[in-house]
Amino acid sequence: MTREQFIALVTGEQESLRRFLLALCVGHRDDADDIAQEALIKAYMARDKICDNEKFGAWLYRIAYNTFIDHQRSLRTHACIEEAGTLMAENATDAQFEYQDLYAALSNLPPKERTSILLFYLKGYPVREIADIVHGSEAAVRQQLSRGREHLKNIMQR
Amino acid sequence: MNEDKYFEELFSNYKPTLNDSDAFMQTLQRRLDAVEYVRLQQAEQQKRYRRYILIALIVGMVLGGLLIAFVMTFSQPAALLSFSIQSNVIELIQQNVHFIALIFVLLLLGVSVVVIFHSMQEVDYYLSMRRKEKLAERP
Numbered sequence: 001m002t003r004e005q006f007i008a009l010v011t012g013e014q015e016s017l018r019r020f021l022l023a024l025c026v027g028h029r030d031d032a033d034d035i036a037q038e039a040l041i042k043a044y045m046a047r048d049k050i051c052d053n054e055k056f057g058a059w060l061y062r063i064a065y066n067t068f069i070d071h072q073r074s075l076r077t078h079a080c081i082e083e084a085g086t087l088m089a090e091n092a093t094d095a096q097f098e099y100q101d102l103y104a105a106l107s108n109l110p111p112k113e114r115t116s117i118l119l120f121y122l123k124g125y126p127v128r129e130i131a132d133i134v135h136g137s138e139a140a141v142r143q144q145l146s147r148g149r150e151h152l153k154n155i156m157q158r
Numbered sequence: 159m160n161e162d163k164y165f166e167e168l169f170s171n172y173k174p175t176l177n178d179s180d181a182f183m184q185t186l187q188r189r190l191d192a193v194e195y196v197r198l199q200q201a202e203q204q205k206r207y208r209r210y211i212l213i214a215l216i217v218g219m220v221l222g223g224l225l226i227a228f229v230m231t232f233s234q235p236a237a238l239l240s241f242s243i244q245s246n247v248i249e250l251i252q253q254n255v256h257f258i259a260l261i262f263v264l265l266l267l268g269v270s271v272v273v274i275f276h277s278m279q280e281v282d283y284y285l286s287m288r289r290k291e292k293l294a295e296r297p
Contacts, residue, residue, distance in 0.1 A: 003190065003194075007183075007187070010183075010186070011183065014179065014182065014183065014186075015176060015179060018176050018182070019172070019173070019174060019176065022174055022176070023172065027174075029176075029177060033177060033182065036182070037182075037185060037186060037189060040186055041186075041189055041190065041193060044190055044193065045193065098174075099172065099174055102168070102172065117165075118169075121165050121166060121168070121169035122169045122172060149165060152165070153164070156168075
């Protein structure tokens, strides 16, 4: 895959990827964009490994998820996610404020449940593909979806 | 099913405004340029490294060959000192003094070639760092 082809594919996918990462980072824009950039660079460096351009999206989301997990391991990000609610209140515009409840609810889900929920409902990926992205079994993803739904519903209805 | 609909609706309405996409893509392009630059530098360094190894091999073989030929032309050295000691070890050393000297000199030569090769690499690294600094200083 040439650089031009890669850029063309990324241009079509970047907004969707950034929205997914924004939800995964519970509204922390800078972190989401940093992770998106890092994931895209990793994808660029490994672009020769992808043979099927139709699977580019799922492949990109797998890299983004791995990058998010790596990023989350760092103390800084961890602290940011825990403090997501306060951070959002501090620098949110009206439009960003709109999703504060959703971000606060998502921040209470473990990363795997959050990822499964977002990939399933936000991206519309089937369970099989989610299992591939998060390196888990289909049964585990079904369980994460079920638990995630329950957690999310309880938090949202509070 | 109702639960599923609730979540589908919840996420279908999720369309947050993002930071400027053009700026995001420009940043990405700049980073990709940097990645390409580093890759190019690494490839060049690898090429240089291979070239140095080849040079070191050729120099070692030529010098080693010349040295062997040179040592072989020596005649058996006459004993300068005699201690009147009868020892098989000393006799063996005396008979093979050319080869012992040859092994010693070849080892010395090998170490010298490695040291020269290492120094060349360090000089090369220093020069490439200087080049990078100059590039960074450019407005």
